[in-house]
Amino acid sequence: MSDTLARVELMVLLLAAMLALMGLARRLTLPYPILLVLGGLALAFVPGLPPIRLAPDVVFLVFLPPVLWAAAYFTSFRDFVRNLRPILLLSVGLVVATALAVGWVAHALIPGIGWAAALCLGAIVSPPDAVAATAVLQRLGVPRRTITVLEGESLVNDASALVLYRAAVAAMVSGTFSLGATAADFAFVSVAGTAVGLAAGWVTRHAVRLMPEAFGKTALTLLGPYLAWLAAERCHASPVLACVAGGLYVRHYFSAEVSPLVRVEARSVWNLVVFVLNGLIFILIGLQLGPLRAEFRPETGGRVVWWGVAVTLAAIAVRLAWVPLATAIPRWLSPRLRARDPMPPLRNVAMISWAAMRGVVSLATALALPLATADGRPLPYRPEIVVITFIVILGTLVVQGLTLAPLARALGLSGEDRAFEEEQRLAREAAARAALQRIAELEAEPWLPPSVAEGARLHYERRLRRFLPEAVLDPTCSEVHAEAQRRLRLAVMGAERGTVIRLRNRGEISDEVLHEVERELDVEALRLGLGELPGPVST
Numbered sequence: 001m002s003d004t005l006a007r008v009e010l011m012v013l014l015l016a017a018m019l020a021l022m023g024l025a026r027r028l029t030l031p032y033p034i035l036l037v038l039g040g041l042a043l044a045f046v047p048g049l050p051p052i053r054l055a056p057d058v059v060f061l062v063f064l065p066p067v068l069w070a071a072a073y074f075t076s077f078r079d080f081v082r083n084l085r086p087i088l089l090l091s092v093g094l095v096v097a098t099a100l101a102v103g104w105v106a107h108a109l110i111p112g113i114g115w116a117a118a119l120c121l122g123a124i125v126s127p128p129d130a131v132a133a134t135a136v137l138q139r140l141g142v143p144r145r146t147i148t149v150l151e152g153e154s155l156v157n158d159a160s161a162l163v164l165y166r167a168a169v170a171a172m173v174s175g176t177f178s179l180g181a182t183a184a185d186f187a188f189v190s191v192a193g194t195a196v197g198l199a200a201g202w203v204t205r206h207a208v209r210l211m212p213e214a215f216g217k218t219a220l221t222l223l224g225p226y227l228a229w230l231a232a233e234r235c236h237a238s239p240v241l242a243c244v245a246g247g248l249y250v251r252h253y254f255s256a257e258v259s260p261l262v263r264v265e266a267r268s269v270w271n272l273v274v275f276v277l278n279g280l281i282f283i284l285i286g287l288q289l290g291p292l293r294a295e296f297r298p299e300t301g302g303r304v305v306w307w308g309v310a311v312t313l314a315a316i317a318v319r320l321a322w323v324p325l326a327t328a329i330p331r332w333l334s335p336r337l338r339a340r341d342p343m344p345p346l347r348n349v350a351m352i353s354w355a356a357m358r359g360v361v362s363l364a365t366a367l368a369l370p371l372a373t374a375d376g377r378p379l380p381y382r383p384e385i386v387v388i389t390f391i392v393i394l395g396t397l398v399v400q401g402l403t404l405a406p407l408a409r410a411l412g413l414s415g416e417d418r419a420f421e422e423e424q425r426l427a428r429e430a431a432a433r434a435a436l437q438r439i440a441e442l443e444a445e446p447w448l449p450p451s452v453a454e455g456a457r458l459h460y461e462r463r464l465r466r467f468l469p470e471a472v473l474d475p476t477c478s479e480v481h482a483e484a485q486r487r488l489r490l491a492v493m494g495a496e497r498g499t500v501i502r503l504r505n506r507g508e509i510s511d512e513v514l515h516e517v518e519r520e521l522d523v524e525a526l527r528l529g530l531g532e533l534p535g536p537v538s539t
Helices: 002-028 032-043 056-073 077-082 084-109 115-125 131-140 144-174 179-210 214-234 239-257 260-287 289-295 303-333 335-340 346-354 360-367 382-411 418-442 450-466 479-505 511-527
Strands: none
Touching: 002 032, 002 260, 032 260, 032 382, 056 144, 056 214, 056 239, 056 260, 056 360, 077 084, 077 144, 077 239, 077 511, 084 115, 084 144, 084 303, 115 144, 115 303, 115 360, 115 382, 144 179, 144 239, 144 346, 144 360, 179 214, 179 239, 214 239, 214 260, 239 260, 239 479, 239 511, 260 289, 260 360, 260 511, 289 382, 303 335, 303 346, 303 382, 346 382, 360 382, 418 450, 418 479, 418 511, 450 479, 479 511
């Protein structure tokens, strides 16, 4: 009982420290992941605080599924597909290039390390974690395509890195490696993981439709990522891609099939869950300094720090070289691509090149290394790999993370996004026109007084001209007119939402624009007491 109470007290302490550090980060205008990691490092030196070892199974099963699902849910599928080429060049091509380069550096610097262990280290540190990067860049108003590419990379790169990691670990344990088997494994886990994720998304979607309670619907959305992850693990597929595919699928249908109240509640619950999980992840990374001190071996001592610095510089250098080349070479080789998608501004390329902080996935995979080989001997260089991984995470998070904002300002990256603003205007204009059309269709209904229809028409005509939210209901009108106004508003809001969803489905606006307009409609529905009305609309 005392151990349980101690663990609860420790968790409360961590949550309190996390909230305090996040508040301090906002006051200092610093990226919260960096301050949380530094705070965790400081807590690791607190006398009497028991060492907290991050269990890989906890990271992979508790933390990652909802974080990946939420990241996919709030990613525009249209923009993801449009930027699939640069995303794959980063999430697959750059991961392989980084693993090979880091493996070569490690093999050259660390005496006696085999190629399998060196490539395993490369696979561990190859996938960047874009949480810190996007948190900074969104606040600075960096162009949306840059953020889309970084988010898309972070959704996929873990899958390719984990395939390389498993192949390298198998070579370390058994002494054998097959390039063909690795390629086939990557193809299988990618296709199977996507299929499992779509199936989990389909089950989640229909379970949400059948659930009568609003909180039950929200709870089912929280269950979805764990269903996708566990099912993919059972099928030996990629659980990362399963969560990504499931999150994208559910987002595509969520707007049309639940009520405004469910959407508002689900958004609030998910924001809180992701907020807490991300905060705990980064503070736990810093706290690993305590347990990792035991990994230092006398024979390597301080040299492992210099190896970690060299590996960090190698990982950064590969990205700085890869991103410009992967941006320019396809356009040099393809005139059609060059005409369809001209070379982006160099400042955007520079920002993507520098935003490459490593995170919890790298640390969890390092800690998940087996302790022994197939013949029972200790796994060679395991302590060094774990410590070097921690140094890479700390170096990239602190150095690159703290310099992102100054770099963005120095490059002159601005928040002006004409395409996004134009899509917002298109969505609101189309919604207002759909509302006017729906009012015209309902004018002949006996329950709708002419004065109510005329008031609503004037409202949407003004909105069509100015796109400003204005009140629709007149609180001084009679009870009969008030009921008519509510029925009319319900029908009109359904027409607005259906029109905006159709624009998204046709690719004329992004999911992000849909989120903006949908949020306004949901808030208005709650204000009018229409939040619990059925959600499905015609799309």
